[in-house]
Amino acid sequence: xxxxxxxxxxxxxxxxxxxxxxxxxxACSIDALEYASSCYLPTSWLELPLVARREHNHDSTIYxxxxxxxxxxxxxxxxxxxxxxxxxxxxxxxxxxxxISPTSTLGSxxxxxxxxxxxxxxSEHLHxxxxxxxxxxxxxxxxxxxxxxxxxxxxxxxxxxxTGITPMxxxxxxxxxxxxxxxxxxxxxxxxxPADILMKDDIDALQRQAAxxxxxxxxxxxxxxxxxxxxxxxxxxxxxxxxxxxxAKIEKYCFPPSDDTLLFVCGLPPMYEAICxxxxxxxxxxxxxxxxxxxxxxxxxxxSKERACVGAQVVLAPNPSSLRARRCSSSATSPRCxxxxxxxxxxxxxxx
Numbered sequence: 001x002x003x004x005x006x007x008x009x010x011x012x013x014x015x016x017x018x019x020x021x022x023x024x025x026x027a028c029s030i031d032a033l034e035y036a037s038s039c040y041l042p043t044s045w046l047e048l049p050l051v052a053r054r055e056h057n058h059d060s061t062i063y064x065x066x067x068x069x070x071x072x073x074x075x076x077x078x079x080x081x082x083x084x085x086x087x088x089x090x091x092x093x094x095x096x097x098x099x100i101s102p103t104s105t106l107g108s109x110x111x112x113x114x115x116x117x118x119x120x121x122x123s124e125h126l127h128x129x130x131x132x133x134x135x136x137x138x139x140x141x142x143x144x145x146x147x148x149x150x151x152x153x154x155x156x157x158x159x160x161x162x163t164g165i166t167p168m169x170x171x172x173x174x175x176x177x178x179x180x181x182x183x184x185x186x187x188x189x190x191x192x193x194p195a196d197i198l199m200k201d202d203i204d205a206l207q208r209q210a211a212x213x214x215x216x217x218x219x220x221x222x223x224x225x226x227x228x229x230x231x232x233x234x235x236x237x238x239x240x241x242x243x244x245x246x247x248a249k250i251e252k253y254c255f256p257p258s259d260d261t262l263l264f265v266c267g268l269p270p271m272y273e274a275i276c277x278x279x280x281x282x283x284x285x286x287x288x289x290x291x292x293x294x295x296x297x298x299x300x301x302x303x304s305k306e307r308a309c310v311g312a313q314v315v316l317a318p319n320p321s322s323l324r325a326r327r328c329s330s331s332a333t334s335p336r337c338x339x340x341x342x343x344x345x346x347x348x349x350x351x352x
Contacts, residue, residue, distance in 0.1 A: 036141040039075045040067060043141075045084060047134040051108055060114045060163075060198060062100070063126055065135065066107065073099060073109045075139070077148040077174040078167055078264075083111075084136040085125035092136075093121040096143065098166040100199065102173050112198060114163045146262070148174045153262040154183055157254035159245060159275060161190035164266030165198050169206075171264065176210045183213065188253050190219040190245045190267070194229060204237040217253050219245055245271065 033042035052064035067073065075081070080098040087093040101110040115123050129135070148171070150156065156175065158168040168187060175181055191197045197218060207216050216238040220229065228242045241249060255261045265275045 036139050037076045037079065037144055039079070039081075039139040040071060040073050041081060041137050041139040043138055045136040045138050047136050049132055049134050050129050051131065053129075053131070056112060056198065057195065060112060061127060063111050063113060063129075064101075064108045065111070065137070067109065069107055072104050072106050073101075075099060075103045075109075076144055077103065078146055078171050079139070079144045080167065082138050082140065082143065083122060085122040087121060093125075095122040098170050100166055100169055100202075102177070103170075112163065112166055114198075146264075149178075149181070150262055152260055154260040155255040155258070155262070156183060156185045157261065157263045158185065158187045158189075159250065159254065159263065159265045159267075160188075161245065161267035161271055162196075163198065164268075165189055165203075167266050168264065169199055169202060172203075172206050172214070176206050176214060184255070185210070185214045186253055186255065187214065187216045188219065188245060188249065189217070190271075192222050193220055194218075194232060196220075207237045215239070215253070217241055217249070219243065219249065250275070 033044065035041075036043050048065040048067070050063060051066040054062050056062050078098075080096045082094055083097055084092040084094050097111045097113070099109045100112045101108070111126075113123050113126055114120075115127060118124060126135070145167075156171075158171065160168050168189070172185070172187070175183065175185055187203070189197070189203075197203075197220070203216055207214050218238050219241040220226070220232065221243045224244045224246070226242050228240070232240050232242070234240050239253075243249075254263065263275075265271075
């Protein structure tokens with residue numbers, strides 16, 4: 001493994017610091033490491049080199065991290081990684097990220113990271129790296145969410161905003177790219193403007209590859225009643241909506257309540273909490289959702305999460321922009337999921 005890693009990293013574009021990583025990795029006893037899944041990364045920190053970077057849009061960058069030649073990340077779908085960056089107090093600032101490259105990609109993996117105007121510890125650290133600099137990663141059991149092939153589910157709704165698109169792309173790559181998987185999928189994705197839609201070309205390509213199985217709905221706007229931007233209209237690849245994701249849009253586009261449907265949600269807390277309930281509610285036997293913190297390493301009180309809800313049910317609310325998923329205690333059937341959630345008019349959705 002050491003020789004393959006050195007061969008992969010021996011490039012004029014990479015400084016000598018990379019070889020220190022190779023020696024450290026080779027010195028580790030593979031047998032002594034613990035693993036949470038099929039993922040190449042162990043449950044302890046492993047330094048990996050930055051091998052490439054490219055700007056994605058005005059405030060987001062794609063970073064590529066090196067793996068040994070011929071080695072894939074082999075991350076389960078759906079799951080994420082933990083990344084550490086140096087904190088101001090001298091400790092580690094740890095944040096989860098979902099790779100956007102297919103899990104079978106050999107020799108490297110890609111992370112899409114948004115910058116937050118100098119306020120994100122991890123994002124600013126990554127932005128300041130040079131090629132060959134190393135970053136610590138690990139993968140633990142808590143990073144594994146609902147696992148593909150999502151047995152018993154015939155329809156899947158994906159609701160997200162901003163960088164919450166990354167776990168949705170991970171799921172779409174598997175759902176669309178697996179031969180014989182013929183399930184119907186909806187992606188409801190909210191962005192501030194058309195220019196802020198992340199991975200738009202990739203989403204368009206997945207929609208075409210799905211051959212009618214995937215409906216994409218882009219919602220753009222910085223206010224709930226935002227008008228359509230100039231030229232914002234439907235295309236063969238997506239439906240163009242404006243404003244915010246609200247109950248009306250969820251009822252219009254997502255699949256209706258059923259024991260064989262699955263709803264994924266990823267966004268900042270106001271959106272997440274409005275659609276999917278907290279892990280525990282008084283008088284309820286088991287949570288309807290499960291997941292981990294996702295994404296925003298940045299603004300105070302803005303910790304986004306991703307979860308999967310089974311059988312989401314929408315109940316009409318007096319205010320169409322108000323909804324919240326709540327557990328039905330009588331229907332809980334497993335330690336992690338209940339087969340049905342109800343949407344109640346308790347929390348207004350706000351744009352992340």
